Each structure stands twice: as C-alpha cells, then as structure tokens.
Amino acid sequence: MGEERFDADVYAGRLERAAGLAREAGLDAVFVAPGPDLQYLTGSRASTFERLTVLVVPAEGPLALVVPRMELAAIRTSAVGELPIEVREWVDGDDPYALALAGLGAGIRTAVSETMPALHLVPLAAAAGSAPELATPVLRRLRMVKDAAEIAALRRAGDAIDRVHARVGEWLRPGRTEREVAADIARAIVEEGHTAADFVIVGSGPNGADPHHEVSDRVVQTGETVVVDIGGPVEPGYFSDSTRTYVIGAAPASVADAYDVLERAQQAAFDAVRPGASAESVDAAARSVLAEAGLADRFIHRTGHGIGLSVHEEPYIVAGETIALEPGMAFSIEPGIYFPGEWGARIEDIVVVTEHGGERLNTRPHGLVEL
Numbered sequence: 121m122g123e124e125r126f127d128a129d130v131y132a133g134r135l136e137r138a139a140g141l142a143r144e145a146g147l148d149a150v151f152v153a154p155g156p157d158l159q160y161l162t163g164s165r166a167s168t169f170e171r172l173t174v175l176v177v178p179a180e181g182p183l184a185l186v187v188p189r190m191e192l193a194a195i196r197t198s199a200v201g202e203l204p205i206e207v208r209e210w211v212d213g214d215d216p217y218a219l220a221l222a223g224l225g226a227g228i229r230t231a232v233s234e235t236m237p238a239l240h241l242v243p244l245a246a247a248a249g250s251a252p253e254l255a256t257p258v259l260r261r262l263r264m265v266k267d268a269a270e271i272a273a274l275r276r277a278g279d280a281i282d283r284v285h286a287r288v289g290e291w292l293r294p295g296r297t298e299r300e301v302a303a304d305i306a307r308a309i310v311e312e313g314h315t316a317a318d319f320v321i322v323g324s325g326p327n328g329a330d331p332h333h334e335v336s337d338r339v340v341q342t343g344e345t346v347v348v349d350i351g352g353p354v355e356p357g358y359f360s361d362s363t364r365t366y367v368i369g370a371a372p373a374s375v376a377d378a379y380d381v382l383e384r385a386q387q388a389a390f391d392a393v394r395p396g397a398s399a400e401s402v403d404a405a406a407r408s409v410l411a412e413a414g415l416a417d418r419f420i421h422r423t424g425h426g427i428g429l430s431v432h433e434e435p436y437i438v439a440g441e442t443i444a445l446e447p448g449m450a451f452s453i454e455p456g457i458y459f460p461g462e463w464g465a466r467i468e469d470i471v472v473v474t475e476h477g478g479e480r481l482n483t484r485p486h487g488l489v490e491l
Contacts, residue, residue: 123165123355123356123357124355124356125163125198125356126163126269126356128202128203130267130269131161131162131163131203132203132204134160134161134262135161135162135177135183135203135205137262138150138161138177138258138259138262139177139178139179139180139183141258141259141261141262142177142178142179142231142258143179143180145231145257145258146229147179147229147230147231147253147255147258148178148179148224148225148228148229148230149176149177149178149179149224149228149230149231150176150177150230150231150232150233150255150258150259151174151175151176151177151220151230151231151232151233151236151244151252151255152174152175152176152177152232152233152255152259153173153174153232153233153235153236153237153240154166154167154168154169154173154235155233155234155235156235156263156428156429156430156433157233157234157235157255157259157263158175158233158235159357159429160259160262160263160428160429161175161177161262162175162185162198162200162203162205163198163200163356164195164198164200165198165357166187166191166194166195166198168187168188168191169237169239170239171188171190171191171212171216172186172188172210172216172217172220172240173185173186173187173188173191173195174186174216174220174236174240174244175205176220176224178223178224181223182204182205182206183203183204183205183206184205184206184207184208184219184220184222184223185200185205185206185207185208186208186210186216186219186220187207187208187209187210188209188210188211188216189209189210189211190211192207192209195207208220208222215247217240217243217244217246217247218247220244220247221244221247221248226249227249227250228248228250229250229253230248230250230252230253231252231253231254231255231258232244232252232253232254232255233255233256233259234254234255234256256434260433260434263428263429263433263434264426264433264434264435264446264449265446265447265448265449266428266448266449266450266472267448270358270428270448270450271448271450271472273354273355273356273357273358274358274359274360274427274428274450274470274472274481275481276313276354276358277314277351277352277353277354277358277359277360277470277481278360278362278470278481278482278483279481280309280312280313280314280354280360281309281312281314281350281351281352281360281361281362281482282362282482282483282484283312283313284305284308284309284312284350285348285350285362285364285484286484287308288305288348288364288366288489288491289366289489289491290304291304291305292322292340292346292348292366292368292491293340293368293491294339294340294341294342294368295339295340296339296340297336297337297338297339297340298322298323298324298327298335298336298337298338298340299322299335299336299337301322301335301340302320302321302322302334302335305317305320305322305348305350306320309350309351309352310352313354314352314353314354314360315352315353315354315355316352316353317350317352318351318352318353318359318431319334319349319350319351319352319431320334320335320349320350321333321334321335321347321348321349321350321363322334322335322346322347322348323346323347323348323349323464324338324340324341324344324345324346325338325340325341325344325345325346325462325463326460326461326462326463327347328344328345328346328347328365328458328463328464328465329458329459329460329461329462329463329464330458330464331420331421331456331458331464331466333347340368341368342368342369343367343368343369343370343372344367344368344463345365345366345367345371345375345463345464345465345488346365346366346367346368347363347365347366347456347464347465347466348363348364348365348366349361349362349363349466349468350362350363351431357429358427358428358429359427359428359429359430359431360470361427361431361452361468361470362468362469362470362482362484363454363456363466363467363468364467364468364484364486364489365379365465365466365467365488365489366488366489366490366491367488367489367490367491368491369490369491370490371488371490375463375465375488376488378413378415378418378457378465379457379465379487379488381409381410381413381415381457382410382415382455382456382457382465382466382467383467383486383487384409385405385406385407385409385410385419385455386406386453386454386455386467386469386486387486388405388406388408388409389402389403389405389406389423389424389437389453389455390453390469390471390478390480391405392404392405393445393453393471393473393477393478394445394473394476394477394478395444395445395446395447395473395475395476396444396445397444397445398441398442398443398444398445399435399436399437399438399441399442399443399445399451400437400438400439400440400441400442402423402424402437402445402453403422403423403424403437403438403439403441404439406419406423406453406455407419407423407455410455410457415457418457418458418459419455419456419457419458420456420458421456422436422437422438422439423437423438423453423454423455424436424437424438424451424452424453424454424471425437425451425452426449426450426451427450427451427452427470428450435449435451436451437451437452437453445473446473447473447474447475448472448473449472449473450470450471450472450473450481451470451471452468452469452470452471453468453469453471454466454467454468454469455467465488467486468482469481469482470482
C-alpha cells in the first residue's frame with residue numbers, strides 16, 4: 121500500500137491560509153519542521169533530524185523549503201514537487217540556517233512548529249538574533265477544523281477500526297496472554313485497511329485500571345473486564361482511535377451497574393456536542409453524570425483529544441479549554457472509570473462536529489461486550 125496524498129491545490133490553499141494567519145499574528149515567517157504540520161501543509165512525510173529540513177512560510181513573499189541535497193529525491197515525490205515552493209538545497213559544510221533566513225531581513229519576528237528539535241532551534245535563533253515563538257497558535261487554527269476530504273479519511277479510519285473491534289472475540293479468550301491477543305489485533309488492524317498498528321492496549325482485570333497500560337504477559341481470566349484501545353493511520357495518514365470494554369463471561373452486578381453509568385456519561389458528552397459549545401462543556405457533561413453516581417474520583421483523565429494527522433492534537437476536551445466548537449472539528453469522547461487493583465472500563469468514539477450537533481465515526485455497540 122503506497123503513500124497517498126490530496127491534490128496539490130488542497131496543499132496550495134493550506135499554504136496560502138498559513139501565510140495569512142502568520143500576517144494576522146504579526147509574524148514575519150513561520151518555520152515548519154518535519155512532522156504532522158509539514159505533512160498537512162505539503163504532503164511531505166520527511167523525517168530528517170540531524171540535518172535541517174524546514175519549510176519557510178513568510179507572511180509576504182515566496183515559500184521556500186530548505187532541504188539537504190541527499191534528501192531531495194524523497195522530498196520531490198511528495199506534493200512539494202507540484203507546489204510553488206523554492207527548494208533551497210544544501211550539502212554538508214553549507215549554512216542551512218542562513219538559507220532559511222534568506223530574504224527575511226533583520227529584526228524579524230518568527231515562530232516554529234512544535235516538532236522543531238533544539239538541535240536546530242538554537243542555531244536558528246542565534247542566526248536570526250532573536251528567539252522564535254511557538255507556531256502552535258497559528259497552525260492549530262488550520263488543522264483543528266477538518267475539510268470534507270479529511271473527514272472522509274477519518275470516516276474510513278473509523279470504519280476500519282470498527283471492523284477490528286468486531287473481530288476481537290476471535291482472539292480474546294481465557295488462557296491467552298494480553299500480549300498474544302494484542303499481536304492478533306495488530307495484524308487485524310493492518311488487514312482491515314490501516315498502514316500500521318500505531319497502538320494496541322489490552323488491559324485485563326486490574327490492568328484495565330491503568331489508562332495507559334499497553335500489554336503484558338498476564339493471562340486473561342474468566343469473569344473479568346478487558347479494556348481494548350486500538351488505532352492506527354489510514355492513507356493519507358489520518359488516525360483511528362477507538363476503545364471498547366469486553367467481559368469474559370458474565371459481568372458481576374457491581375461491574376455492570378458502574379458500567380451503565382459510564383455508558384450514560386459517554387452519551388451525555390456526545391449529546392453536548394454542537395457548534396458554539398465550549399470544549400470544556402463536553403468534558404463537564406460526562407463528568408457530571410459520573411459525579412452524580414459517586415464515581416467522580418474514578419474518572420482520572422480528560423474526556424477527549426483532537427485527532428487527524430496526529431492521534432492527539434487540538435482541540436482537547438478538558439476543563440479549562442474554552443474554545444468554541446466548530447463544524448469540522450474532530451475529537452474523541454472517551455470517559456473511563458478505574459478501580460486500582462481491580463478493574464477498569466472506557467468507551468471511546470471519534471466524533472465530528474456538524475452544523476447541528478455531532479456525528480460518531482465509530483458505530484460499534486457501547487455496552488459491555490460479553491465473550
């Protein structure tokens with residue numbers, strides 16, 4: 121499966137908006153290092169580190185890409201080759217920082233993407249004579265609101281991971297280790313259309329009470345819950361991320377009762393999604409349901425995170441995030457309850473804000489899945 125990308129005019133439009141946002145922010149230029157921001161703006165998946173590769177987006181004037189000559193062939197296979205970007209190639213012994221700053225003048229105000237390593241940030245700042253700012257406030261305004269093509273990619277990713285969850289019963293059974301189950305799930309993630317399995321969490325019994333548990337050699341046992349949180353990218357690089365909680369056999373009454381509250385909390389958060397609502401109001405909706413049932417202290421993380429070319433990106437669905445939701449924003453809704461040393465549960469869907477509310481991109485049942 122080869123790398124895919126959008127048409128060049130999509131990237132050209134994004135670059136034009138990036139320059140406009142730089143002007144609005146009073147910046148003279150934004151420097152974009154390899155990573156999701158560069159991929160978003162150009163389609164390039166360059167991953168160089170030791171030698172400087174950076175896209176220069178000036179508020180006024182031509183775009184430029186500073187790139188080592190030895191990386192040039194790979195760069196030209198991306199959308200960069202079809203875009204109005206001046207390629208400034210360099211070889212060992214040249215000064216790539218001078219190339220990046222060429223034509224920008226003195227006393228400039230600049231910003232860098234968050235993936236710029238200190239290895240390059242420090243000499244770039246020295247060459248510019250001032251420390252760059254973080255470009256996240258500018259770039260997040262581009263990436264937070266997805267266009268129709270991006271939403272279609274996220275929908276394909278959601279469908280693909282749903283197909284994997286539908287097959288979990290093939291592998292999750294007593295006597296197998298979490299690691300064995302996870303290996304089968306990872307293969308299925310690729311079989312169902314992802315380019316890779318980016319993460320596989322299989323948390324059985326007490327391991328389910330650790331939200332970031334991955335896998336272990338613990339043997340799955342009858343009568344316990346198992347949290348399965350999985351995802352990966354589909355072309356052109358947009359991620360899936362979905363969690364369901366399974367139970368081996370019948371759930372104890374206490375588990376079933378607490379899980380019913382969790383299911384209502386997840387639904388309440390989804391019902392709170394609408395244009396103009398704050399991100400934190402969605403978090404509050406889930407949290408209030410759990411609090412009413414005396415489970416507030418069992419919910420120990422935010423309700424969700426944005427998703428796109430990164431698994432975790434803005435907006436974050438958390439207390440204190442006052443940003444207003446807009447149509448096209450995509451994020452997870454994933455409240456969980458955790459009982460250390462005993463068990464845990466989480467329900468996670470990716471949701472896109474629509475003109476009138478929200479659309480779930482994951483449609484598997486939310487109830488405890490009995491196996």
